[in-house]
Amino acid sequence: MTEIQTPRLLLRRWDPEDDLVPMAEINADPMVMRWIGDGNPLSLEETAEKIERWEEEWDDEGFGLFAVELLGSGELIGFTGLSVPDFLPEVLPAVEIGWRLGRQFWGQGYASEAAHAALEFALQDRGLDRVVSIAQLANQASVNVMTKLGMTLDRETVHPVHGAPLAVYAIDLTEYQA
Template identity: 55%
Template sequence: METDRLTLRRWRDDDLDALAAINADPQVMRHILDGSVRDRGQSAESLRTMMRDWDERGFGLFAVQERASGELIGWAGLAVPAFLPEVLPAVEIGWRLGRRFWGRGYATEAAAAALRFGFDEVGLDRVVSIRHVDNVRSARVMEKLGLVHEFDTVVPVHEQPVAVHAITRARYGEGAAG
């Protein structure tokens, strides 16, 4: 799938180096779960999980490449937020980009394409997005996508305060996103 500046595609084994570099950056990871960086082995397991999710569910997190350079800049897409049982059953839209790609509108561009995929191709009726309450960058992306804040809660395992946002197919169809 392509946007003006990005390619969203399935994961490949040779994506590990770029994924591991993104996951090892403390600034990138500061609002993710307990804020810990991931080592190469943890990133390899994440890569296997992302590949398996596509095979098992027919949707997942896309590898996101910058079209101009061909460089893997992060991911965006759909996942089941098992870390927050109170919202289940649900499908979450999320994104993570390497720090040097922040501030260019790439997260919004990639997430908008993934959201369109979720509603138009997967046939979802509702999509949630969950962010650390202090993650103002993600809050702005969610707003641009048309997601509406529903409630604040805490992730049980990490005791992380999060905000849950959502958009329905009907709201999306009214032009709230895309």
Template identity: 55%
Template sequence: MTTRHPERHTARLRLRQWSEADLDVLAEMDADPDVMRYIGDGSPGTRERTAAALARMRAVWDERGYGLFAAEERVTGELVGWVGLAVPAFLPEVMPAVEIGWRLRRRSWGRGYATEAAREVLAFAFGEAEAGAGLERVVSICHVDNHASLRVMTKLGMTYDRTTRVPAHGQPVRVMAITREEYHSSA
């Protein structure tokens, strides 16, 4: 039987499922204009929108068997953000696809957390049976000016797929991708 709500660990992070107690930190993160600069149309989020997103993040695991992990520091237990897998329906031209993505609190930037956590999520994405999602290909999508996320994608071994625009708001994005075969040959 597949584990529907797995927990993963890295040297410094615990990737876990969500709880209602995470709302305050998520709302603070989503309200930060610097954090949201390259997300969607760049508008900071509201607490209500974040609460709805948290409910969806919790439910999607049951629907798909994968989703977004809450990422917390193992030593302090502090939530630093999220990393995980989602369906990028906002960009129809890449569908069907599964995207790896991340969002971290500003004070957690520059510590290598996104790369560390995303490597573990890719291991989950390409894992089999109880060990993972069994995916064949994963994409990652970022605003063309989001050089920090592009560096993470490159460190993960992802390669350029295309540059395009998100239909809903016209923002230019870069799509990177990695296959199961590429992942295992580089691991």
């Protein structure tokens, strides 16, 4: 089982029995979801389907989205990790790093801490040469995490389904500072 520990966090595979309800609560928050896809919150059933797909990606690709929990309490705070950004064919082939945290965990450096660990996993453990990250242009908090990771703007584009302006950031292995 793949696990990564940071000073405050544990990144691990999903346990649908324990993780479904807390992740569904995060996905049900309109403020959390406003920058994701069409901006609509997800139901418990939709979250269950997502967790199942995230675990399938681990099996198919050898990487995926980690469940992120606080070391001290074991509380699930969201996810970070790697996925193939099929929704944006113009950047393929690519692997994207992404994150989503419950609102009560924003502004504490957890997203940057978890994403840095996931980026190191991508470039050093999984041997990827390049990683991208995609966010809506107005999502300044995610853009800030991308720049903290050492990523630079690769291109601006538009979501092919929802029409939202997107920023695609990237980092190559040669640019990465562990």
